[in-house]
Amino acid sequence: MPDCCVIGGGVIGLSIARELAGRGLTVTVMSRDAASATASWAAGGIFPAQPEIALGPDATPLEQFTAFSDRLHRQWAAELQAETGIDNGLRQCGTLALSIDDATAAELCDDLTRWQRLGIPCERVSAAAVGRLAPALAAAANAGTIQGGCFLPTETQLRPPRHLAALHASCRARGVTLIDHSRVLGFDLADNRIVAVRYSSPKSGPTTLPTECVCLATGAWSEGLLADLGIQIQTKPWRGQILLHRTAPGLLTQVVNLGAGFDYLIPREDGRLLIGSTIEDVGFAPMTTPATIERLERLVRLLLPETPFGAPERSWAGLRPGSPDGLPTIGPLPGIENGWLATGHFRAGLHLSTGTAVTMADLMSDCEPPLPTEAFSATRHRAGAVTLPPG
Ligand SMILES: Cc1cc2nc3c(=O)[nH]c(=O)nc-3n(C[C@H](O)[C@H](O)[C@H](O)COP(=O)(O)OP(=O)(O)OC[C@H]3O[C@@H](n4cnc5c(N)ncnc54)[C@H](O)[C@@H]3O)c2cc1C
Known part of the structure; x- marks a missing residue:
């Protein structure tokens, strides 16, 4: 026993x-x-x-x-x-938290106040600086898609x-x-x-x-x-969907968050790029949906307009325990x-x-x-x- x-x-x-x-x-x-x-x-x-x-x-x-x-x-x-x-892939990769519209700019403002209260290292950066920190994002920064953001050098990821x-x-x-x-x-x-x-x-x-x-x-x-x-x-289950693309290793090194981080890109060292996500109240339905996968596809092309993408490698969904x-x-x-x-x-x-x-x-x-x-x-x-x- x-x-x-x-x-x-x-x-x-x-x-x-x-x-x-x-x-x-x-x-x-x-x-x-x-x-x-x-x-x-x-x-x-x-x-x-x-x-x-x-x-x-x-x-x-x-x-x-x-x-x-x-x-x-x-x-x-x-x-x-x-x-x-x-190797579970635990890496201090840093994060660029970006604003692309009024909603993400407001979320970022709230987050900045919290990061400062907690003493979390973070630095406000202009759109041009975003392009310098992550050259793959320069095209979106130059086009005005990315308005600015914060750089959090100590953010971490794991696989x-x-x-x-x-x-x-x-x-x-x-x-x-x-x-x-x-x-x-x-x-x-x-x-x-x-x-x-x-x-x-x-x-x-x-x-x-x-x-x-x-x-x-x-x-x-x-x-x-x-x-x-x-x-x-x-x-309660809260569904989240993720899309996976293969890119050149090193295309991006930092995680890219939009606003409070409901949408994000997560680059892995081998070039895989995860694009997420959603928070959906749909019960026990752990499948992806064409509409969300299309939205995530548009998101990654908006942020990386000059990157050539083939067909996605795969996509998946999971149920977060609420x-x-x-x-x-x-x-x-x-x-x-x-x-x-x-x-x-x-x-x-x-x-x-x-x-x-x-x-x-x-x-x-x-x-x-x-x-x-x-x-x-x-x-x-x-x-x-x-x-x-x-x-
Ligand atoms: C798209 C997405 C992105 C996320 N991103 C992050 C992130 O970046 N960082 C982070 O920290 N978290 C993230 N999360 C949240 C995280 O995944 C969950 O909080 C965590 O995985 C919950 O773990 P768990 O072990 O409780 O549940 P699960 O991983 O769902 O495991 C539940 C287990 O219970 C078993 N089980 C259920 N019922 C029974 C039964 N009757 N009998 C036997 N076995 C049973 C299942 O088979 C399974 O093995 C994300 C989640 C999703 C979906």
């Missing part, structure tokens, strides 16, 4: 499993979908720039948690490379599919049992404790796995399993003695995954986590939190 059964093979479940196994626990991870069907695989992997100095008391719990997770990523990337030989492969390999090396293609159906309870997980797989059919404890990390699909435990927490108040939920399941929950990471699950794993492992082993966790507790949802739009 495992010490812990982690349900969910996305970045949150695998990171928690890796951390628990590293602390000597026997861990099983159960996941229903192929890695490529998870939000974690679909993500762009942008890690917003973080303050270089310790955050002040006015920083929000999420800002504190993000800075903590960000620092851990450097350590994890090195450990993953050493343990598995896989999500590689990071997932590294987590998988690290989990295996640490003795984690991975049960793939298994759909968890529900739980057997006795005296407010989960005693077994009921699941079904093509190989074994309906099966029961006894366990000492359960950690739910099922992303956008968490709500249904929580309901099985009598707990109501909304984890939450009622925009914050993740990390901690014990209310009313279940040996149940834990890590979900609702919305647009930042890759970034927050390291902090989530360490915090969860501390809570599960009765250690004081490095940061207070009240803001992320499952019980806050009982206080009648309202559903906020994303943003």
Whole structure:
């Protein structure tokens, strides 16, 4: 019987499993979908720039948690490379946050105020300077498409599919049992404790796995399993679509964000260029749509009008796990003695995954986590939190 059964093979479940196994626990991870069907695989992997100095008391719990997770990523990337030989692509590439119209200019103004409050290195740049920093953008700057922007030299990116492969390999090396293609159906309870997980797989059919404890990390699909435990927490799916082109390596080196970063270009070192994205409330429909792919195609040609593009290499969509108040939920399941929950990471699950794993492992082993966790507790949802739009 495992010490812990982690349900969910996305970045949150695998990171928690890796951390628990590293602390000597026997861990099983159960996941229903192929890695490529998870939000974690679909993500762009942008890690917003973080303050270089310790955050002040006015920083929000999420800002504190993000800075903590960000620092851990450097350590994890090195450990993953050493343990598995896989380079997860964590790079400080910098970002150009650009304005192309009044809306993106206003978003940039708000962001600049926040970056300055947090002490995040950033520099206002003219359109001409954008062209000098990223020569591929000079044509759009000269044409007046790009009005100006901010340069954030310390922004970072990671390659999500590689990071997932590294987590998988690290989990295996640490003795984690991975049960793939298994759909968890529900739980057997006795005296407010989960005693077994009921699941079904093509190989074994309906099966029961006894366990000492359960950690739910099922992303956008968490709500249904929580309901099985009598707990109501909304984890609404928010679809995001991405288009992938191949370009010459080095065409762009910085991430390019428009305004608050709902639209972006992410250049990889091998020349692949990701163009995203959308935030759509369409339920469990993880497919791309012709209208969005055409819009993303127009976007990249608007910003890089002189770059020759062939047919796109591919496109995909993923479902971000939403939450009622925009914050993740990390901690014990209310009313279940040996149940834990890590979900609702919305647009930042890759970034927050390291902090989530360490915090969860501390809570599960009765250690004081490095940061207070009240803001992320499952019980806050009982206080009648309202559903906020994303943003
Ligand atoms: C287009 C897009 C761009 C993004 N960009 C970024 C970014 O730049 N930076 C960033 O930090 N984040 C980004 N995100 C957000 C990030 O991807 C998510 O917050 C994160 O991946 C959530 O991870 P997760 O493990 O909770 O969920 P998922 O990765 O979706 O994993 C859920 C897991 O649960 C399993 N599961 C579900 N139900 C069951 C069941 N009943 N039984 C068994 N298994 C089950 C699934 O099979 C899957 O393995 C982006 C997301 C998208 C879609």
